[in-house]
């Protein structure tokens with residue numbers, strides 16, 4: 001079984017993939033989140049692990065936008081992984097000895113955002129450089145004497161770096177949610193990964209609604225009438241025309257339940273486009 005994740009080795013996504021698949025799978029680092037989607041889409045990978053949402057920084061837009069691509073229409077979600085996120089400031093062994101010797105800080109934009117307060121308080125004048133992942137920034141600072149990376153602790157060992165400061169995240173409830181994605185082929189049963197019957201059933205949908213007064217109200221009204229709890233609603237530009245949006249909705253329940261099936265059926269009258277992205281059981285454990 002081949003499972004792709006945002007690489008190089010020792011990203012948070014790598015940790016999430018290990019948590020879900022253990023050593024049973026061949027874990028393959030990919031350069032970008034888009035590359036994970038594309039390799040799942042052309043069946044080079046059986047599964048991909050991608051970050052989707054963080055408790056401090058919100059939605060991972062790179063991931064959300066890939067679900068809107070027409071050429072990746074068959075990609076679905078079959079599980080989610082929650083990971084506590086702790087970040088550290090690390091430098092090369094012969095690099096800066098203290099914070100005032102650091103001129104540049106490299107990291108993934110999500111990790112930089114989660115440490116915004118710490119950076120403002122401790123390194124207000126450094127240049128900030130965004131990289132494709134935290135471990136890519138760790139790999140890059142290994143050869144520099146003026147730079148530091150914000151990265152997970154696994155990177156210190158993987159890239160032989162020393163840690164100058166720990167726990168940079170702006171709150172200790174910092175967590176990221178990841179999706180396991182696969183290419184939907186007509187097969188039954190659907191893959192079920194670590195999804196015990198004990199969790200709360202969640203279904204993710206993506207919709208585009210009619211451009212008229214009250215449509216969003218009508219959509220939420222349908223879910224209210226069927227007693228369906230909405231656990232997340234997030235909008236992104238549709239990228240089809242200006243000021244046009246798609247909505248990502250996570251709801252409690254699964255399409256196999258009659259009340260959810262009926263609600264999704266009724267939803268068609270208010271939407272111009274709709275897709276079920278997948279369903280899984282949410283564990284209460286992090």
Ligand SMILES: O=C(O)C(=O)C[C@]1(C(=O)O)C=C[C@@H](O)C=C1
Nearest residue numbers: 011012013051108110133134176
């Ligand atoms: O760069 C990494 O280590 C990643 O796995 C990406 C990512 C993200 O995109 O949200 C994953 C978890 C953290 O929130 C920070 C970065």
